[in-house]
Amino acid sequence: GNSVTQMEGPVTLSEEAFLTINCTYTATGYPSLFWYVQYPGEGLQLLLKATKADDKGSNKGFEATYRKETTSFHLEKGSVQVSDSAVYFCALSSTSGTYKYIFGTGTRLKVLA
Amino acid sequence: EAGVAQSPRYKIIEKRQSVAFWCNPISGHATLYWYQQILGQGPKLLIQFQNNGVVDDSQLPKDRFSAERLKGVDSTLKIQPAKLEDSAVYLCASSLRVSYNEQFFGPGTRLTVL
Numbered sequence: 399g400n401s402v403t404q405m406e407g408p409v410t411l412s413e414e415a416f417l418t419i420n421c422t423y424t425a426t427g428y429p430s431l432f433w434y435v436q437y438p439g440e441g442l443q444l445l446l447k448a449t450k451a452d453d454k455g456s457n458k459g460f461e462a463t464y465r466k467e468t469t470s471f472h473l474e475k476g477s478v479q480v481s482d483s484a485v486y487f488c489a490l491s492s493t494s495g496t497y498k499y500i501f502g503t504g505t506r507l508k509v510l511a
Numbered sequence: 512e513a514g515v516a517q518s519p520r521y522k523i524i525e526k527r528q529s530v531a532f533w534c535n536p537i538s539g540h541a542t543l544y545w546y547q548q549i550l551g552q553g554p555k556l557l558i559q560f561q562n563n564g565v566v567d568d569s570q571l572p573k574d575r576f577s578a579e580r581l582k583g584v585d586s587t588l589k590i591q592p593a594k595l596e597d598s599a600v601y602l603c604a605s606s607l608r609v610s611y612n613e614q615f616f617g618p619g620t621r622l623t624v625l
Contacts, residue, residue, distance in 0.1 A: 402553075430612055441515070441602060441616035442554070449612060487553055496567045497609050499544075501553030 400425040404488045404502035411478055411509050419473040419505045421462075421488035429490040431455075431464050431471040436485045436504070445473075445486070449493075478509045513537065515617035517603050523623045529591035532620045536584070536605030542566075543580055544614060545588050546602040554602055560586065561609055590622075598624045 405420040423429065430449045434442040446455030448464035448471065455462050460475045471488060488502040516535040524530050536543050542561050546554035557576065559566040562583035571578070575594070580586040590597055600621050604614040 434616075439618070441618045442604075443616070444613050447612060489553075491612065493610075496559060498556060498559070498567060499554075499614065501555075503551065503553050 400429065400490060400492060400500045402488050402490055402500050402502040404505055407504070407506040409505060409507050411507070413480055413509055413511055414477045415509075417473070417475040417478045417482075417507065419486055419488075419507070421471045421473065421502060423469050423471065423488075423490050425469075425490055425492070427493060428466075429492055431462070432489040432491065432499075433460070433462055433471070433473050434487040434489060434501075436487065438484070442487065478507070480509045480511050483507055483509045515603055515605055515615055517617035517620055519620055520618065521621050523625065524593055526595055526624050527592040529589065530593055530622065531587050531589045532601050532603075534586045534588070534603030534617060536586070536603070537615055539607070540605035540615070541583070541608050542606045542611070543586050544604040545578055545586070546604065548600040548602055548619070550599070557588070566609060593622075593624045595624050598622055
């Protein structure tokens with residue numbers, strides 16, 4: 399069945415450092431891919447998405463490219479801020495049937511001033 | 512636009528007791544989801560509604576969990592009787608329709624079973 403694997407955390411970075419959080423997936427067909435962010439005490443929020451191969455999703459300085467050849471959707475940001483501290487979830491959605499979401503286990507990011 | 516509302520935000524119960532969670536999705540959203548998020552894990556889908564019909568409940572432990580979405584708007588999720596392993600955050604999400612590529616999440620209800 400479909401699955402998502404993301405790098406374990408926590409990831410601790412200094413402010414203005416470069417961020418990469420790895421995400422790989424296993425799926426039949428051509429899923430849509432997502433990054434969601436969860437700030438302390440809040441629900442998940444969509445950060446960015448990509449719906450087909452080679453698409454690049456971007457938002458708030460974060461980017462991720464849908465790589466079908468490597469089945470990956472790595473999250474990157476060139477310069478992190480303290481306010482980026484949160485838990486980041488990679489997810490996929492099948493594009494037929496129930497369009498079910500499968501989430502990764504989450505990666506906690508802590509950015510130090 | 513108001514977001515997805517959930518209540519209560521926190522609940523502590525003894526094992527074998529029952530508990531209910533409530534969710535009000537974003538107005539006009541036809542699809543509603545309940546997820547269970549155990550500490551250190553990603554959300555796991557329990558049940559998905561399209562209007563007031565069930566689309567997917569394959570991972571709902573039906574011997575103790577039940578959910579309904581009467582009139583296709585609000586939804587309740589019930590656990591009876593609760594077990595220690597049910598301690599988790601229960602997230603409600605909604606989307607415009609099943610095939611719409613974004614789900615909007617509520618703040619969740621943190622359940623502790625003692």
